[in-house]
Amino acid sequence: MACGKPPDPDRMTDATPFRHPRPKPPSVIFREAEAVVMRGKVQSTIDMAIAKAAAALERIRKSGASLQEIQVLEQRLKNLEGQAHDRLRRSLEPQLLFETRASKTNVDTAICALKSETHWASKDYRANLIKIIEGNQRIPEEYKRQLPQDVARVLELCPEAGGLAKELTLRGQHAATGSRSKLGSDSNAAIGAAYEIMGTAALGNKISRPVNSNAPPLFIRAGHDVVTFGDKSYLNGRQNGETWQKSSRRTIECDIRIYRPVGPLHLQAPVEIGVDFKHVKESGRKTSSAELRNQVEHVAQALREGQIDEYHFVTNGTFSTSFRSVIDAANTALVASGNAPIGCHEHVSTTLADPFAAGEALKESH
Numbered sequence: 515m516a517c518g519k520p521p522d523p524d525r526m527t528d529a530t531p532f533r534h535p536r537p538k539p540p541s542v543i544f545r546e547a548e549a550v551v552m553r554g555k556v557q558s559t560i561d562m563a564i565a566k567a568a569a570a571l572e573r574i575r576k577s578g579a580s581l582q583e584i585q586v587l588e589q590r591l592k593n594l595e596g597q598a599h600d601r602l603r604r605s606l607e608p609q610l611l612f613e614t615r616a617s618k619t620n621v622d623t624a625i626c627a628l629k630s631e632t633h634w635a636s637k638d639y640r641a642n643l644i645k646i647i648e649g650n651q652r653i654p655e656e657y658k659r660q661l662p663q664d665v666a667r668v669l670e671l672c673p674e675a676g677g678l679a680k681e682l683t684l685r686g687q688h689a690a691t692g693s694r695s696k697l698g699s700d701s702n703a704a705i706g707a708a709y710e711i712m713g714t715a716a717l718g719n720k721i722s723r724p725v726n727s728n729a730p731p732l733f734i735r736a737g738h739d740v741v742t743f744g745d746k747s748y749l750n751g752r753q754n755g756e757t758w759q760k761s762s763r764r765t766i767e768c769d770i771r772i773y774r775p776v777g778p779l780h781l782q783a784p785v786e787i788g789v790d791f792k793h794v795k796e797s798g799r800k801t802s803s804a805e806l807r808n809q810v811e812h813v814a815q816a817l818r819e820g821q822i823d824e825y826h827f828v829t830n831g832t833f834s835t836s837f838r839s840v841i842d843a844a845n846t847a848l849v850a851s852g853n854a855p856i857g858c859h860e861h862v863s864t865t866l867a868d869p870f871a872a873g874e875a876l877k878e879s880h
Contacts, residue, residue, distance in 0.1 A: 537570070537573065538570075540570040540571070540573070540574055540587060543566055543567055543570040544567050544570065544587065544590050544591075544594075546563065546566075547563040547564060547566060547567040547594055548590075548594060548597075550563035551563060551564070551594055551597045551598050551601065552597070557602075557620060557622060557623050558622065560598055560601070561623065561626065561633070561634065564591075564594055564595065564598060564634040565634065567590075567591055567594055568591060568634060570587070571584070571587045571588065571591055574587060595634050595635070595638075598634070598635070599635070599638065602620045602623060621669050621673045623635060624639060624666070624669055625666045625669050625670055627639035627640070628640065628643070628662040628663065628665055628666035628669075629662075629663065629666045639662075640662050643661060643662055643665065644658065652705050653705050653708050654705075656865055657705070657708050657709075657712070657865070660712065660864055660865055661708060661711065661712070663715075663864070664711050664712050664714075664715035664864050665711055665715075667714075667715035667718055667864075668711055668714050668715050668718075670718070670736060671714065671715070671718045671734055671736050671739075671741055672714075672740065672741035672742070672743075705793055706791070706793055708793075709791050709793035709830060709863075710743065710769045710770065710791050712830075712863055712864050712865070713769075713789075713791045713828050713830070713862050713863070714734070714741065714770055715864050716862050716863055716864045717732060717733055717734045717828075717862065718734050718736055719733070719734070719735065719736050720733060721733045722828070722859045722862055723859075724826070724857035724858055724859055725833070725838070725858050725859070725860050726838065726841060726842065726845065726855065726856075726857065726858050728845065728849065728855050729826070729845070729854070729855045729856060729857035729858070730824055730854055730855075730857060731857075732787070732789070732824075732826045732828070732857055732859055734772060735774070738774070738775070739772050739773065739774050740772070740773040740774075740775070741770055741771070741772055741773075742770065742771050742773075743769070743770055744767065744768075744769070766788070766809065766812050766813055766816055767790070768788035768789055768790065768822075768825075769789055769790055769791045770789045770791075771786065771787065771788055771789070771822075772785075772786070772787040772789065773785075773786055773787075774786075774787065785823045785824065786821075786822050786823050786824075787822065787823065787824040787825070787826065788813070788816075788822045788824070788825045788826070789825075789826050789828055790809075790825075790826070790827050790828070791828050791829070792827055792828065792829040792833075793829070793830055794829055794830060794831035794832075796831075797830050797831040797832075797861070797863070798831045798832075799831055799832050799833070799834050800829050800831060800832070800833050800834060800837055801834040801836060801837055802834060802836035802837045802839070802840050806837065806840055807840055810840050810841060810844045810856065811844070813825045813844070813856060814844045814847065814848055814853075814856070817848060817853045817854065817856075818848070818851055818853055823854060824854045824857070825854075825856050825857070826856065826857040826858075826859060827841070827856065827857070827858050827859065828859045828862050829859070829860055829861075829862065830861065830862060830863040830865075831860065831861070832860045832861070833858050833860060837858075838858060841856050841858055844856060
């Protein structure tokens with residue numbers, strides 16, 4: 515019986531050449547994407563399907579395919595994006611439009627579309643934002659270029675964000691904080707609303723140290739703090755001797771209100787923080803006024819009554835000596851009564867290379 519030669523254990527065999535799997539034909543990729551858009555329930559899955567279809571179209575463009583074949587796929591991609599937009603709008607059911615959770619619907623798509631120009635919905639969402647503010651000469655071009663990134667950042671910090679995601683999704687069919695009624699206004703309210711967004715974005719996970727050093731720092735901790743726009747504190751009347759004196763202001767308005775719950779910051783109780791953004795032209799100086807003195811008087815009242823725990827004035831420029839004198843006078847009484855002093859924060863803007871030269875990134879210990 516013949517026996518074969520035993521195998522050599524040290525013998526090396528040639529490696530099997532690696533072959534990349536051939537990409538699916540564009541027709542298959544587009545059919546799969548159309549099925550996902552029609553039946554998909556998770557928006558990220560829809561986004562991925564459209565991205566694959568767009569990549570397949572780009573490969574066809576580079577392959578030397580006929581103009582007719584390219585145009586057919588371009589139209590199919592356009593139809594896909596249109597169907598996806600319709601799904602986003604239909605997901606905002608009428609009965610949810612005025613509820614908080616409706617604002618969070620589709621927020622991830624809005625964030626991605628505003629941050630990345632390659633996202634399938636980027637052109638539409640950015641066009642909607644520009645449409646809201648177009649023709650408004652009071653908003654500088656620098657702000658218009660920066661706003662998409664800042665709106666995305668604000669949506670990351672606070673998905674409700676005054677209905678911004680709904681406004682962009684519904685193409686201006688419903689009003690919001692950043693809507694045509696404010697950003698598109700041909701008045702000072704427009705640039706003020708734009709700065710509210712920019713200032714909020716700048717405060718995300720970064721500390722602003724006040725120029726009046728006895729006041730607390732200001733920041734927004736993403737994923738922990740809850741931020742709402744345009745909130746108000748309703749003021750009670752005051753006892754004046756034996757008579758009850760009605761307040762000259764019914765409310766004090768906070769451009770944003772930050773609610774900081776008990777959690778990883780080891781707070782003994784939740785904290786409510788009011789913020790008033792003061793925009794100045796060309797990063798100039800914000801001066802005092804009779805309106806400011808009245809506002810500060812009632813902010814101090816709200817702090818003493820416990821309606822808010824902190825209050826901060828924020829500007830893209832600086833505060834004048836007269837402005838800070840009004841704040842200092844109010845803070846002397848606030849500190850004496852055991853309340854937090856009012857903070858003044860300067861040069862807070864996302865258009866600056868370093869918004870907080872005297873600040874630092876937010877750490878876990880803060």
